[in-house]
Amino acid sequence: MSGQVRQQIVVSGVGGQGVLFVTRLLADAAIRRGGSVLTSETHGMAQRGGVVVSHLKAGDFAGPLVRTGQADGLIVLKEENLPLHREFIKPGGWIVLNTPRPGAAEGTGGVHAVDADGRAHESGNLQAANLILLGFALARLGAADRGGRLFCSPDDIEAALTQRMGDRESALRASIAALHLGILRGKR
Amino acid sequence: MNERVLMLGNEAIARGLVESGCSVATSYPGTPASEILSSAVQWRKACGVPMHIQWAVNEKVALEIAYTASLTGLRSAVSMKQVGLNVASDPLMSAAYTGVMGGFLVISADDPGPHSSQTEQDSRLMAMMAKVPVLDPSSPAYARELVEIGYEISEIFRIPVMLRPTTRVCHACQDILPGEVRPLRREADFRKSPARWAATPAFRFELHRELAEKLAAIAAWPRTAPARLNPHAEGRRAVVASGVAAAHAGEILLESGLWDRLPIYRVVQPFPLHTAFIAHLFAAYEEILVLEETAAVIEMQLLDRRRVRGRMTGTVPEAGELLPEIVERLIAEFAGLPVKEESATAKGGGRRPTLCAGCPHRSSFYAIKKAAPKGIYPSDIGCYTLGLNLGGVDTVLCMGAAVSQAAGFYQAYRLAGKPVDIVATIGDSTFYHAGVPPLIDAVVQGARFVLVILDNSTTAMTGFQATPATGIGAANEPTGAVDMESLVRGCGVGFCKVGTPSRLPEFTGLLKEAVAFSHERGPAVVIAREPCVMDRRQSNRLPPRRKVRVNEECNGCRHCTEQFECPALVYDEGGQRIFVDTLQCTGCGVCLHVCPRSAIVEEDPGGGNP
Numbered sequence: 001m002s003g004q005v006r007q008q009i010v011v012s013g014v015g016g017q018g019v020l021f022v023t024r025l026l027a028d029a030a031i032r033r034g035g036s037v038l039t040s041e042t043h044g045m046a047q048r049g050g051v052v053v054s055h056l057k058a059g060d061f062a063g064p065l066v067r068t069g070q071a072d073g074l075i076v077l078k079e080e081n082l083p084l085h086r087e088f089i090k091p092g093g094w095i096v097l098n099t100p101r102p103g104a105a106e107g108t109g110g111v112h113a114v115d116a117d118g119r120a121h122e123s124g125n126l127q128a129a130n131l132i133l134l135g136f137a138l139a140r141l142g143a144a145d146r147g148g149r150l151f152c153s154p155d156d157i158e159a160a161l162t163q164r165m166g167d168r169e170s171a172l173r174a175s176i177a178a179l180h181l182g183i184l185r186g187k188r
Numbered sequence: 189m190n191e192r193v194l195m196l197g198n199e200a201i202a203r204g205l206v207e208s209g210c211s212v213a214t215s216y217p218g219t220p221a222s223e224i225l226s227s228a229v230q231w232r233k234a235c236g237v238p239m240h241i242q243w244a245v246n247e248k249v250a251l252e253i254a255y256t257a258s259l260t261g262l263r264s265a266v267s268m269k270q271v272g273l274n275v276a277s278d279p280l281m282s283a284a285y286t287g288v289m290g291g292f293l294v295i296s297a298d299d300p301g302p303h304s305s306q307t308e309q310d311s312r313l314m315a316m317m318a319k320v321p322v323l324d325p326s327s328p329a330y331a332r333e334l335v336e337i338g339y340e341i342s343e344i345f346r347i348p349v350m351l352r353p354t355t356r357v358c359h360a361c362q363d364i365l366p367g368e369v370r371p372l373r374r375e376a377d378f379r380k381s382p383a384r385w386a387a388t389p390a391f392r393f394e395l396h397r398e399l400a401e402k403l404a405a406i407a408a409w410p411r412t413a414p415a416r417l418n419p420h421a422e423g424r425r426a427v428v429a430s431g432v433a434a435a436h437a438g439e440i441l442l443e444s445g446l447w448d449r450l451p452i453y454r455v456v457q458p459f460p461l462h463t464a465f466i467a468h469l470f471a472a473y474e475e476i477l478v479l480e481e482t483a484a485v486i487e488m489q490l491l492d493r494r495r496v497r498g499r500m501t502g503t504v505p506e507a508g509e510l511l512p513e514i515v516e517r518l519i520a521e522f523a524g525l526p527v528k529e530e531s532a533t534a535k536g537g538g539r540r541p542t543l544c545a546g547c548p549h550r551s552s553f554y555a556i557k558k559a560a561p562k563g564i565y566p567s568d569i570g571c572y573t574l575g576l577n578l579g580g581v582d583t584v585l586c587m588g589a590a591v592s593q594a595a596g597f598y599q600a601y602r603l604a605g606k607p608v609d610i611v612a613t614i615g616d617s618t619f620y621h622a623g624v625p626p627l628i629d630a631v632v633q634g635a636r637f638v639l640v641i642l643d644n645s646t647t648a649m650t651g652f653q654a655t656p657a658t659g660i661g662a663a664n665e666p667t668g669a670v671d672m673e674s675l676v677r678g679c680g681v682g683f684c685k686v687g688t689p690s691r692l693p694e695f696t697g698l699l700k701e702a703v704a705f706s707h708e709r710g711p712a713v714v715i716a717r718e719p720c721v722m723d724r725r726q727s728n729r730l731p732p733r734r735k736v737r738v739n740e741e742c743n744g745c746r747h748c749t750e751q752f753e754c755p756a757l758v759y760d761e762g763g764q765r766i767f768v769d770t771l772q773c774t775g776c777g778v779c780l781h782v783c784p785r786s787a788i789v790e791e792d793p794g795g796g797n798p
Binding site for chain 2: 014015023024027028030031035036037038039040041042043044045046047048049050051061062063064065066067068078080081084121126
């Protein structure tokens with residue numbers, strides 16, 4: 001585990017958007033990288049359309065929660081949550097934002113923005129916004145071992161997807177397509 | 189398996205059960221404990237071990253079944269959420285006296301916050317009251333290990349053992365290396381001993397004395413003694429922490445540079461607290477800060493009040509989760525460091541939960557408000573608690589209380605000579621769990637109210653577990669089934685009719701009929717039967733989809749968003765009118781009957797029923 005990137009990420013959205021799935025893919029990727037990982041999820045009543053936030057700590061940590069002002073990055077699937085969860089970010093941290101108006105949000109305060117819902121709609125796979133946003137984050141931030149800002153790479157996430165969905169071929173194909181759609185958007 | 193895999197805390201606990209040779213596992217679903225039993229089903233299949241795994245009708249029944257299996261020498265476990273332990277407390281208190289043969293674990297998941305519960309109660313207090321040992325894991329990996337340790341204590345001392353995870357253990361994920369599965373190959377062998385298993389009060393006195401001796405021995409058992417996390421640190425102050433608070437505290441000490449100068453102890457067994465540890469603390473330290481969730485269980489066993497800081501001194505907040513930001517502040521204050529400004533906790537708020545688009549409960553509540561507009565609406569525990577957003581829920585107390593509260597309101601208003609319409613709602617699973625005895629009571633007392641059983645044929649809020657009516661078991665195996673109408677009629681109810689809530693006009697008419705019956709003749713029951721839209725098992729039973737749109741008649745009055753609150757009906761601030769969010773709309777078509785101006789219309793008439 002020596003030399004493993006130590007990173008804390010918060011994923012924010014509302015029930016039904018696939019916040020937990022994105023978090024678990026990132027956690028799988030951390031294990032693939034040979035490191036430890038802890039996450040914390042929202043279950044229960046909040047999943048009925050309410051605010052859902054999950055925490056991910058890759059590397060050597062003991063507790064599952066990220067403190068305010070400590071997160072390296074924030075992935076926001078629902079723009080209205082940004083004011084609620086922006087405080088998790090440490091100075092200089094990044095924000096990856098799903099918004100219908102990416103042009104207006106991009107660049108201010110470490111924000112990288114994409115219209116993941118819009119791209120999902122265009123692609124005909126309405127459920128795919130979470131993976132489009134994740135793909136966008138992976139490409140835009142880059143993997144830490146190649147000088148980027150994220151502890152894992154698109155290949156790690158693709159492998160995690162394959163492992164989780166290997167027995168459902170068409171769903172896996174659609175998910176990988178969504179991930180690549182996001183990656184394409186994320187490349188500058 | 190020889191690779192680390194990502195496990196949810198509840199999956200890790202279930203893994204521990206299978207690895208330790210648990211033969212009988214029972215539960216009633218409740219957040220944050222629900223996935224323990226469903227994961228046990230998965231591990232049983234993956235590992236090919238024989239086990240009986242079942243959802244029980246409620247936690248009391250679940251505990252009694254699992255406990256009795258232990259009397260035959262098998263290892264067993266019951267899991268539930270903390271308020272479920274209230275329901276199961278009667279057999280727990282007694283089982284502490286009578287003891288066990290095979291290892292018996294009571295897994296009670298607490299919910300500091302609370303995130304998804306009526307209370308923040310601490311199951312460890314229940315363990316104290318019952319006089320059974322309780323183990324308090326600080327992570328999913330540790331929770332898995334404590335299952336085997338719990339079984340060892342249980343079998344060495346012949347006592348039920350409680351495992352008490354919290355939400356941040358149950359719903360945390362961690363990389364865990366699965367251990368070996370060791371089948372115990374035990375067979376049921378019940379040795380009769382009426383003096384113990386059917387003890388009368390005279391024997392109970394002896395059993396109580398025996399229990400006290402067991403606890404004294406457990407308080408000296410080395411394997412669960414508190415661990416000093418930083419043995420090299422020296423000082424006259426120490427932190428004593430358990431559960432997730434111990435994980436937060438350890439991390440914060442490392443990051444704040446206090447690791448080398450503030451001794452910290454992690455307590456694994458908060459009750460009975462190790463006697464030698466208590467003596468050591470007072471011999472070694474002038475001041476002790478106790479961090480634990482959610483009650484002062486460790487703290488109250490440290491009897492020198494002048495040297496202990498915690499909840500009882502007002503140092504630690506009395507309510508709410510011990511978030512790491514709070515732990516950070518408490519440690520900084522205790523160590524005399526400046527408290528950082530940014531250590532405030534994240535804001536709450538944001539979008540509130542609501543019933544899903546297409547949820548049949550929404551139509552039920554809308555119809556109830558039409559049928560008894562001035563009524564009192566007692567309700568119960570489940571997704572439909574969210575009917576309070578719609579003004580269709582006035583009270584929520586605990587499982588099954590909708591029925592007894594309806595009776596309570598009736599009797600109170602009857603005394604005043606002021607009759608009032610009372611329409612109670614309860615889910616199907618909740619009705620089987622705790623709604624039947626109060627319904628019998630209502631029939632006996634002639635309480636006049638309408639009970640609407642919201643029957644979506646699943647336990648939706650906790651992850652779609654089957655109900656006793658479905659004839660499906662925890663592993664989707666066929667089971668017996670109990671017919672709801674027969675059960676209601678068997679309770680002596682004179683009015684029991686089934687309706688389809690999405691057929692709103694007819695369903696409203698049925699409710700009015702029930703209200704009229706209840707005025708004259710005692711309790712009336714309406715079963716609102718329609719599948720949960722989120723339950724994949726029932727997707728073939730959903731009504732045909734209808735395409736709706738909002739026409740130019742809409743004047744933006746917002747009756748539909750306020751009284752019906754379907755997430756697919758959205759108010760457009762710019763256009764000042766409603767539009768249909770086609771991403772969310774399930775096409776249930778109920779909103780066609782909701783708009784006062786009939787501005788919600790079907791795009792392709794003739795596309796379906798009703």
